[in-house]
Amino acid sequence: MTMSFLTSQRGAMFGLDARIALAIFGGLSVVTGAALFGVSKTTRVTALATEFDNISKAYTSMILDTATNPGGDIEFDDMLANGDNAAFWNGPYLTRTDNQGPGGSSYALQDGQTTDGQATPPACTGGDSDTSQTCFVWLAITGVDESLYPAIDLAVDGVEDADSGNIRYPATAGADDLYYAIMRNPG
Numbered sequence: 001m002t003m004s005f006l007t008s009q010r011g012a013m014f015g016l017d018a019r020i021a022l023a024i025f026g027g028l029s030v031v032t033g034a035a036l037f038g039v040s041k042t043t044r045v046t047a048l049a050t051e052f053d054n055i056s057k058a059y060t061s062m063i064l065d066t067a068t069n070p071g072g073d074i075e076f077d078d079m080l081a082n083g084d085n086a087a088f089w090n091g092p093y094l095t096r097t098d099n100q101g102p103g104g105s106s107y108a109l110q111d112g113q114t115t116d117g118q119a120t121p122p123a124c125t126g127g128d129s130d131t132s133q134t135c136f137v138w139l140a141i142t143g144v145d146e147s148l149y150p151a152i153d154l155a156v157d158g159v160e161d162a163d164s165g166n167i168r169y170p171a172t173a174g175a176d177d178l179y180y181a182i183m184r185n186p187g
Contacts, residue, residue, distance in 0.1 A: 058093035105143035135185040141178040
């Protein structure tokens with residue numbers, strides 16, 4: 001009688017085996033999801049850092065081609081179309097049609113000092129004769145996820161420091177602008 005009871009219980013461990021397998025697959029999916037999220041963030045940071053570098057190279061090429069001084073009246077759109085009829089303009093210098101970046105961000109150019117301790121580049125004043133300040137042309141980026149700011153800073157400058165280096169950003173929550181130094185502005 002005992003033998004027939006044991007033989008009738010065939011497959012009784014299937015429920016326990018299935019639960020163990022589901023627990024293992026659940027744990028693996030959590031680990032895989034976290035790894036994919038990290039890869040996604042790294043990819044977005046690398047894409048933005050590459051985009052900034054390409055815009056910087058395009059700006060430099062335009063300045064060299066047209067023999068104009070950096071900064072001042074030059075707009076982001078000047079790299080896309082020769083609206084000012086600049087001599088020797090060989091653009092477009094970027095493969096885009098507007099100033100819109102990835103993820104709903106947008107780009108603009110602005111002049112500003114490179115004063116350390118300033119997350120937002122202060123305006124250049126004094127003109128060509130003022131040697132007390134170092135002015136740069138900055139790429140102002142609006143609409144980038146601010147949780148990426150430290151990682152972008154690390155990718156571009158090698159350190160996370162909001163108010164020095166080529167990447168600047170306000171350390172306060174809710175800040176919407178990220179700044180990338182393109183080139184020195186002599187005036």
